[in-house]
Amino acid sequence: MQKLAAGNWKMNGSAAALAEVGALIAAHPAPACEMLLCPPATLLAQMTWAARGSKLMTGGQDCHTKASGAHTGDISAAMLKDAGASHVILGHSERRADHGESDALVKAKAEAALAAGLTAIVCLGETEAQRDAGETLALCGSQLNGSLPEGANAANLVVAYEPVWAIGTGRTPTLDQIAEVHGFLRAQLVKRLGEDGHGVRLLYGGSVKPSNAAEIFAVRDVDGALVGGASLKAADFGAIVAALSAA
Ligand code: PGA
Numbered sequence: 001m002q003k004l005a006a007g008n009w010k011m012n013g014s015a016a017a018l019a020e021v022g023a024l025i026a027a028h029p030a031p032a033c034e035m036l037l038c039p040p041a042t043l044l045a046q047m048t049w050a051a052r053g054s055k056l057m058t059g060g061q062d063c064h065t066k067a068s069g070a071h072t073g074d075i076s077a078a079m080l081k082d083a084g085a086s087h088v089i090l091g092h093s094e095r096r097a098d099h100g101e102s103d104a105l106v107k108a109k110a111e112a113a114l115a116a117g118l119t120a121i122v123c124l125g126e127t128e129a130q131r132d133a134g135e136t137l138a139l140c141g142s143q144l145n146g147s148l149p150e151g152a153n154a155a156n157l158v159v160a161y162e163p164v165w166a167i168g169t170g171r172t173p174t175l176d177q178i179a180e181v182h183g184f185l186r187a188q189l190v191k192r193l194g195e196d197g198h199g200v201r202l203l204y205g206g207s208v209k210p211s212n213a214a215e216i217f218a219v220r221d222v223d224g225a226l227v228g229g230a231s232l233k234a235a236d237f238g239a240i241v242a243a244l245s246a247a
Contacts, residue, residue: 001199003033003034004034004035004201004223004224004244005031005034005224005225005237006036006037006038006087006089006121006158006160006203006224006226007036007037007227007232007237008038008231009037009038010040010061011040013039013040013043013232015043015046017043018047018050020232020237021047021051021056022050023235024056024234025054025056027235027238028238028241028242029054030055031241033224034057035055035057036056036057036058036087037059038059038087038088039058040061041061041083044058044060044080044083044084048085057086057087058084058087059085059086059089059118059119060077060080060085061088061092062075062092062095063075063079063080063088063113063116063118064076064109064112065112066112067112067115076112076116077112077113077115080118081118085118086118086119087158088118088119088120089123089160090110090113090121090122090147091123091143092123092162093164093167097164103142103143103145106122106146106147107147107149110149111150111151114151114156119155121158121159122147122157122160123160123162123226124143124147124160124162125140125143125161125162125164125205126139126140126163126164126165127164131165136163137180137184140185144159144185144188152196152200153199153200154193154196154198154199154200154201155199157200158200159201159203160202160226161178161182161185161203161205162226165206166207167206168207168228169206169207170207171207172206172216175215175216175218175219178204178219179222182202182221185202186202186221202221203225203226204219204222204224204225205225205226205228207229208226208227208230210239210240210243213225214243214247217243217244218247227240
């Protein structure tokens with residue numbers, strides 16, 4: 001299985017920030033893992049152009065369930081594909097919280113992504129209150145089951161475990177806690193998808209940085225990372241790519 005280092009720029013980055021892309025590609029021309037950046041939609045086509053001929057792939061951060069139509073402000077999976085995207089992040093906790101996205105909506109968006117030929121990165125994870133209440137596995141299981149698109153397989157689905165309390169906080173779960181959730185998600189994926197469940201990349205996300213990447217990548221069933229803040233700087237994201245390449 002090819003591991004995946006994915007960066008989520010969230011609502012950050014202007015044209016000037018594309019200099020980071022050039023630096024990243026120059027420093028990591030042939031990583032031993034897949035490398036993906038998901039910029040804001042305004043930069044997607046430009047970033048894809050900047051990355052042409054390199055190993056860097058680009059993706060969107062959300063898409064609509066429909067391919068086109070009267071949906072002001074929205075972007076379809078087909079449009080992301082047209083702009084050069086290979087992937088799209090769906091169901092990120094910030095979208096679940098800011099836009100009230102339900103599992104059913106995430107599933108419908110993921111199905112639209114697959115129909116457009118994109119790989120869907122489906123995100124899930126518990127809040128701190130849910131972890132404290134001992135609900136982590138039950139919650140992750142129900143989010144996975146509710147959000148998983150029909151037609152998913154090892155090639156078109158990636159799942160990202162992102163504890164909400166670890167995102168942007170500098171806090172991370174213990175390695176045992178990460179191993180527990182990833183092992184659980186792997187078992188659920190195998191139950192749902194059969195053999196293909198073994199091949200679905202399971203990313204960990206939430207305060208991944210150069211200083212903790214290697215130890216997280218050594219955890220069983222961690223097949224890469226979804227990186228927010230540390231993906232904005234080529235040096236930091238490059239160090240994470242290097243750690244994953246060495247894992
Ligand atoms: P972070 O964000 O790396 O800044 O914690 C991760 C994410 O939201 O994907």
